[in-house]
């Protein structure tokens with residue numbers, strides 16, 4: 001049976017390998033000349049670096065190892081595909097600040113089955129139009145209105161932690177992910193997701209999609225759509241996609257009911273994200289039902305999973321840095337008091353807390369790497385050429401540990417974000433929200449949400465360490481994920 005399978009594999013794969021290798025040869029000779037000059041791991045003819053198949057667990061460590069071995073630049077390739085990892089701020093600046101390189105790498109296509117071509121995955125005029133429609137949803141007047149909602153969600157979370165805190169530790173991932181999912185529902189979507197019975201299934205489906213994404217990523221033959229469609233992984237993924245899209249379709253249905261019932265709704269001066277899209281649709285501004293669905297999927301995912309991991313890692317880091325935690329607590333009490341809920345301007349004033357969040361995002365960037373396609377040849381700082389059409393991978397996680405920029409990179413030190421220290425650094429050495437025109441549209445919302453939740457948690461609990469940062473393992477996924485739990489001990493304040 002096994003030998004039959006191997007024979008079948010050879011019959012299918014061999015012609016494909018030859019086809020791709022020929023395609024590769026047809027590509028601009030200069031392209032390969034430049035790519036091959038860049039250092040990189042050992043490679044064999046045709047299959048290149050794909051002689052080892054990694055898993056979601058092993059890929060993470062391998063990429064970190066390679067980042068150290070070949071710092072600051074290296075390439076990987078297989079068949080007709082090549083990508084260059086770059087950890088040099090001087091090289092990243094021209095890529096992210098020039099719209100010629102705005103196209104995302106082909107791996108973003110693996111997200112299309114779920115996110116369609118929403119803001120994260122779209123390109124050209126479609127992306128530009130959508131960004132214009134959606135930007136007002138993050139205007140500071142809107143964010144100001146969100147403060148009360150975030151405070152309410154935080155209070156519910158704190159009550160939840162009060163029930164859990166008698167245990168030796170709390171795995172913060174589940175309660176925090178619920179908090180961020182319900183928060184994006186209450187704020188940007190205006191839909192009470194807490195009442196949606198499908199939330200648990202949705203959260204699991206997000207994890208499943210991430211796993212299937214990495215599964216495909218480490219198997220270059222599955223990049224070929226026709227081969228992928230024959231695989232068991234594809235069939236499994238179809239089910240996951242159905243769960244994900246049923247969830248967002250339901251959210252839209254609920255919201256449309258509210259929107260259509262109340263005529264004055266769309267006349268409000270400032271509208272949150274989903275309202276804004278429905279209004280744009282009413283006014284014929286070029287966004288149809290499918291467009292709303294893909295943006296909603298994008299924002300539910302980007303708006304909850306990224307902030308969730310960031311809050312979880314920040315709690316763990318603060319539990320391990322007691323003096324810093326004490327200083328944040330004192331700042332909260334002196335800015336807001338012991339009982340008041342923070343206003344939007346209070347949150348803006350929490351400067352020390354902000355530095356701690358920034359430092360936590362340096363060590364644990366929720367989006368650990370991004371990819372762009374080079375639209376015009378670039379000469380790198382280290383003397384190589386990135387040819388037009390090459391995929392450049394910006395490993396934010398490794399960039400934030402670049403030893404040339406960050407002294408003692410693994411150390412948590414919020415003073416790195418004192419204004420004088422920021423001024424001394426290259427502006428592209430720290431990019432947790434990316435940079436340039438395709439930066440994170442939700443970054444102010446994210447900072448505000450993280451601050452609101454820290455205010456609530458730290459006012460009620462002292463955090464004691466359980467997991468130590470140096471022993472925490474990560475795994476590859478769409479966002480930075482711990483390989484297991486993130487455990488923190490919650491001690492109620494008297």
Ligand code: HEM
Pocket residue numbers: 104119120121131188298299302303304306307310361365366367370371431432433434437438439440441442443445446
């Ligand atoms: C700590 C929290 C967050 C981090 C670290 C983060 C980081 C990022 C990064 C690095 C990108 C660039 C991705 C790429 O180029 O592939 C991005 C894009 C994006 N983010 Fe965030 N994000 C966060 C929170 C949010 C929130 C709360 C929202 C929405 C409410 C959001 C919505 C988006 C969208 C829609 C894009 C695509 C923007 C475009 O291409 O025009 N993010 N984010």
